[in-house]
Amino acid sequence: MTTIPVPPSQPVTPELARDNYLTxxxxxxxxxxxxxxxxxxxxxxxxxxxMFFVGGIFALLVRTQLLTPEGxxxxxxxxxxxAFTLHGAIxxxxxxxxxxxxxxxxxxxxIMLGAKDVAFPRLNLFSFWLWMAGAVFFILVLVNVDGGLxxxxxxxxxxxxxxxMAFGGVLWAVIGVFILGFSSIFTGMNFxxxxxxxxxxxxxxxxxxxxxxxLYATALIQVLATPVLGITVAxxxxxxxxxxxxxNPALGGDPVLYQHFFWFYSHPAVYxxxxxxxxxxxxxxxxxxxxHIFGYRFIAFSSIAIAVFGFLVWGHHMFTSxxxxxxxxxxxxxxxxxxxPSAIKVFNWLATLYRGSISLNTPMLYALGxxxxxxxxxxxxxxxxxxxxxxHLHDTYFVVAHFHYVMMGSALIAMIGGMHHWWPKMxxxxxxxxxxxxxxxxxxxxxxxxxxxxFALGSQGMPRRYxxxxxxxxxxxxxxxxxxxxxxxxxxxxxxxxxAGYLLHSIFAGKRAPDNPWGGRSLxxxxxxxxxxxxxxEAPTVGDCYDYSVLEWDESQQGYKWREDIERPGNPHxxxxxxxx
Amino acid sequence: MITLVxxxxxxxxxxxxGATLAGGATYWMPEQASEVAPKIDWLxxxxxxxxxxxxxxxxxxxxxxxxxxxxxxxxxxxxxxTHHTALEVTWTIVPLLIVIVMFYMGMTGYMYLDxxxxxxxxxxxxxxxxxxxxxxxxxAVEGNQVTLPMDRPVQFIMTSSDVLHAVFIPAFRVKNxxxxxxxxxxxxTATKPGEYQLMCAEYCGKGHSDMLARVFxxxxxxxxxxxxxxxxxxxxxxxxxxxxxxxxxLYPRCASCxxxxxxxxTGPSFKGLWERTQAGEQKFTNGATLSQxxxxxxxxxxxxxxxxxxxxxxxxxxxxxxINEGYGPVMPSFKGQLKERQVDALIMMIRELETYFExxxxxxxxxxxxxxxxxxxxxxxxxTPKQDGGSPEA
Numbered sequence: 001m002t003t004i005p006v007p008p009s010q011p012v013t014p015e016l017a018r019d020n021y022l023t024x025x026x027x028x029x030x031x032x033x034x035x036x037x038x039x040x041x042x043x044x045x046x047x048x049x050x051m052f053f054v055g056g057i058f059a060l061l062v063r064t065q066l067l068t069p070e071g072x073x074x075x076x077x078x079x080x081x082x083a084f085t086l087h088g089a090i091x092x093x094x095x096x097x098x099x100x101x102x103x104x105x106x107x108x109x110x111i112m113l114g115a116k117d118v119a120f121p122r123l124n125l126f127s128f129w130l131w132m133a134g135a136v137f138f139i140l141v142l143v144n145v146d147g148g149l150x151x152x153x154x155x156x157x158x159x160x161x162x163x164x165m166a167f168g169g170v171l172w173a174v175i176g177v178f179i180l181g182f183s184s185i186f187t188g189m190n191f192x193x194x195x196x197x198x199x200x201x202x203x204x205x206x207x208x209x210x211x212x213x214x215l216y217a218t219a220l221i222q223v224l225a226t227p228v229l230g231i232t233v234a235x236x237x238x239x240x241x242x243x244x245x246x247x248n249p250a251l252g253g254d255p256v257l258y259q260h261f262f263w264f265y266s267h268p269a270v271y272x273x274x275x276x277x278x279x280x281x282x283x284x285x286x287x288x289x290x291x292h293i294f295g296y297r298f299i300a301f302s303s304i305a306i307a308v309f310g311f312l313v314w315g316h317h318m319f320t321s322x323x324x325x326x327x328x329x330x331x332x333x334x335x336x337x338x339x340x341p342s343a344i345k346v347f348n349w350l351a352t353l354y355r356g357s358i359s360l361n362t363p364m365l366y367a368l369g370x371x372x373x374x375x376x377x378x379x380x381x382x383x384x385x386x387x388x389x390x391x392h393l394h395d396t397y398f399v400v401a402h403f404h405y406v407m408m409g410s411a412l413i414a415m416i417g418g419m420h421h422w423w424p425k426m427x428x429x430x431x432x433x434x435x436x437x438x439x440x441x442x443x444x445x446x447x448x449x450x451x452x453x454x455f456a457l458g459s460q461g462m463p464r465r466y467x468x469x470x471x472x473x474x475x476x477x478x479x480x481x482x483x484x485x486x487x488x489x490x491x492x493x494x495x496x497x498x499x500a501g502y503l504l505h506s507i508f509a510g511k512r513a514p515d516n517p518w519g520g521r522s523l524x525x526x527x528x529x530x531x532x533x534x535x536x537x538e539a540p541t542v543g544d545c546y547d548y549s550v551l552e553w554d555e556s557q558q559g560y561k562w563r564e565d566i567e568r569p570g571n572p573h574x575x576x577x578x579x580x581x
Numbered sequence: 582m583i584t585l586v587x588x589x590x591x592x593x594x595x596x597x598x599g600a601t602l603a604g605g606a607t608y609w610m611p612e613q614a615s616e617v618a619p620k621i622d623w624l625x626x627x628x629x630x631x632x633x634x635x636x637x638x639x640x641x642x643x644x645x646x647x648x649x650x651x652x653x654x655x656x657x658x659x660x661x662x663t664h665h666t667a668l669e670v671t672w673t674i675v676p677l678l679i680v681i682v683m684f685y686m687g688m689t690g691y692m693y694l695d696x697x698x699x700x701x702x703x704x705x706x707x708x709x710x711x712x713x714x715x716x717x718x719x720x721a722v723e724g725n726q727v728t729l730p731m732d733r734p735v736q737f738i739m740t741s742s743d744v745l746h747a748v749f750i751p752a753f754r755v756k757n758x759x760x761x762x763x764x765x766x767x768x769x770t771a772t773k774p775g776e777y778q779l780m781c782a783e784y785c786g787k788g789h790s791d792m793l794a795r796v797f798x799x800x801x802x803x804x805x806x807x808x809x810x811x812x813x814x815x816x817x818x819x820x821x822x823x824x825x826x827x828x829x830x831l832y833p834r835c836a837s838c839x840x841x842x843x844x845x846x847t848g849p850s851f852k853g854l855w856e857r858t859q860a861g862e863q864k865f866t867n868g869a870t871l872s873q874x875x876x877x878x879x880x881x882x883x884x885x886x887x888x889x890x891x892x893x894x895x896x897x898x899x900x901x902x903x904i905n906e907g908y909g910p911v912m913p914s915f916k917g918q919l920k921e922r923q924v925d926a927l928i929m930m931i932r933e934l935e936t937y938f939e940x941x942x943x944x945x946x947x948x949x950x951x952x953x954x955x956x957x958x959x960x961x962x963x964x965t966p967k968q969d970g971g972s973p974e975a
Contacts, residue, residue, distance in 0.1 A: 077787050150786070150787075151784075164909035249761045255762070294663060298669050321760075332684055346639060353646040355661045357653075359652045360652075372640060385683075392754040392755075392756065395747060461752075472780070
């Protein structure tokens with residue numbers, strides 16, 4: 001047990017001591033120009049959730065269209081194409097990629113680490129502004145500037161770069177993607193430097209909570225892979241606007257080259273989504289079962305292993321695209337190697353649950369739901385990694401179901417679980433637990449009804465991105481599955497509305513949150529809820545962040561406190577290195 | 582959860598049942614109609630079984646632990662191990678061995694799928710927005726449908742005139758992207774006569790979901806007769822039947838962009854197109870109007886000198902030359918994919934649209950009592966052109 005000294009940057013006046021980061025200063029400008037990682041995290045969260053709402057509306061439009069084989073919503077297939085493209089592009093670039101690292105990560109990382117802020121607070125604010133700037137371009141596309149965007153979120157060439165094929169909105173969208181890429185790169189850089197340089201004494205690498213390991217692995221991918229996306233969309237932009245032939249065979253280019261470039265980023269991007277989600281689950285499972293995480297080092301290293309292998313598997317998106325046989329075989333082999341560290345994590349979580357004290361509250365339900373959904377998402381990856389079966393399943397709804405199980409059912413469910421976990425810390429309020437469980441039940445059931453159906457829909461041959469499916473040999477069968485799937489999506493949407501409702505209610509009328517409502521042992525639970533501007537009024541104690549035996553329930557504050565029969569180590573007044581860079 | 586379990590139970594129940602059901606269709610997989618399909622399905626089911634075992638174990642442990650170790654007292658002091666190297670190494674090695682087996686089977690299956698046998702029957706496939714053209718070695722050309730022999734390897738040699746497409750035939754379990762600027766191949770051996778779905782599986786824009794085709798598989802002898810007939814069918818038709826032939830066999834490839842009932846589409850509707858062309862109403866993106874062009878030059882577009890036919894023929898074979906205002910330059914050229922007589926047939930069809938289509942746009946078959954053409958080579962066949970179409974039920 002060691003003390004980390006984190007003195008406040010200015011003398012603590014009684015006035016400030018009562019204040020928290022939410023009330024530290026007031027006014028809209030104090031938010032927009034804040035350097036406080038917590039406020040930036042909260043702003044990201046608001047932005048991401050707003051965009052999640054927009055992307056969700058498009059998802060419902062897409063699902064409703066598919067209620068009938070002829071299409072129930074859009075007369076013009078081009079409008080359906082716009083809808084699924086915006087759904088995908090918004091959810092990937094504006095929601096899932098920034099959701100955990102930028103929103104939750106920004107809020108939690110420095111506090112968990114025991115630092116007062118990230119290494120470069122101004123760069124952090126700049127990242128957020130870039131995110132907003134990128135969002136503006138997507139909103140332009142949303143209102144159909146230059147005809148809007150109908151390329152799919154993958155912007156495949158030569159469709160996207162041919163005048164008269166894809167609408168001109170693709171130019172605006174790729175500018176947005178380019179800007180968002182820099183937002184992501186800066187956030188990643190910030191996190192890497194923060195974890196390397198701002199770990200307080202006592203916080204060794206192997207004392208870091210696993211969420212931080214996951215964010216670290218994620219940041220590595222963000223920094224190394226995202227520039228490739230930026231270059232790729234820049235080339236696409238130049239081909240479309242100036243007719244420079246990079247990808248279009250009519251101009252002497254190679255369309256498969258684009259796919260290599262695109263997936264060189266976009267496959268690692270899948271791990272930008274899922275790695276931090278896994279990190280959240282490691283925290284949630286351990287904290288809510290009050291049990292030391294099982295196999296800490298295996299989990300930590302599996303995060304790094306996934307990040308490294310994740311760079312080497314992009315070709316499995318291209319098994320039917322025109323790669324050589326040898327390359328397909330190699331990519332298939334490496335793809336299987338990624339499944340191992342993922343499996344290890346699942347087994348470790350299960351072993352953590354074993355003989356724990358499992359509290360079935362809302363965050364934990366999301367974590368348990370994550371294990372089940374991620375198991376399905378991961379296992380169906382086997383069908384797709386296996387070359388012979390992938391040929392049949394490629395570009396069908398089987399793939400759609402698989403990646404929704406991973407990106408939405410796993411990454412986003414983990415994000416929502418994490419949001420519930422840190423909600424008391426962020427807002428200082430408790431939400432209604434029963435409504436929380438009800439919301440989870442709707443989300444879990446709705447999700448599985450929506451997407452499990454799509455596995456069979458796809459293996460029966462229904463291709464993705466189809467606006468209509470009339471006049472096919474199996475139209476009746478597809479119709480049945482599409483109807484079930486759409487009903488599921490309505491249940492899912494209802495679940496999210498319930499969730500939004502009780503969370504908003506909690507901000508205004510929720511019970512005051514104790515400092516440590518769940519009995520967490522990592523450092524963020526040692527500061528007040530909400531945390532003060534400088535995170536820690538007194539130096540937190542760095543110990544084993546998964547040892548719960550030192551905590552006990554305190555009825556008076558409805559939270560956990562340090563056990564009175566165990567001496568709390570550490571001296572709150574030791575001074576040390578300043579937290580800021 | 583209940584749906585999930587029900588789905589899986591149903592899957593397995595149907596899976597076993599399915600083997601005896603029509604063509605091996607199961608809950609998961611469509612009918613098996615190629616020689617490779619049972620192999621792919623076996624591998625799929627093998628992976629399924631492994632998935633069920635692992636998922637079952639994960640589900641039972643997650644739910645079981647959540648119930649058995651639910652929180653009873655406020656704080657639970659746990660003393661169980663925080664790591665166990667032997668256990669952790671075991672659950673690393675065992676999945677690793679399983680996926681190595683899976684990889685190997687997937688690889689061998691794929692190498693088989695991707696290695697075209699010699700002496701395969703070669704069909705040249707062209708994908709363009711948003712229709713398919715299939716060319717047989719004997720010169721027969723089919724659009725949005727292809728007639729193939731049974732029990733003989735068939736190779737598709739595919740390319741695209743514009744953007745990416747993909748040929749996907751679920752019943753054969755084969756798929757490959759169709760890429761502009763290069764040839765791609767696909768092969769299979771169909772094992773059952775019948776009609777199967779071919780679809781475009783790579784997103785290609787507005788008409789992506791209309792880019793469908795039918796695959797007709799015939800036993801060898803019937804196939805030989807049919808393919809010989811297809812090579813000649815439009816040559817043998819009497820002139821009166823040509824319009825019906827175009828409306829029935831050729832128009833489906835135009836239908837993803839051009840309507841015949843006046844509804845808007847990606848391209849101008851065929852309804853009234855003949856009259857508009859005669860009057861020179863078209864305005865083009867280069868600023869010219871057809872009526873101006875009709876008065877210029879050597880009278881190529883002059884209606885009095887066959888200019889309507891010239892315009893329509895040029896629009897089919899060289900569509901990028903004049904683009905109608907309000908439309909994008911998206912029409913692919915059909916040069917080389919339509920024979921001259923087929924172009925004539927289309928022009929005849931456009932000229933008297935009402936003869937060949939119902940007001941709602943559906944095909945109006947040629948009346949049965951039409952007398953056979955006098956001069957044409959056609960005999961019985963020529964009188965019932967609507968019924969040929971490679972009907973596999975025959």
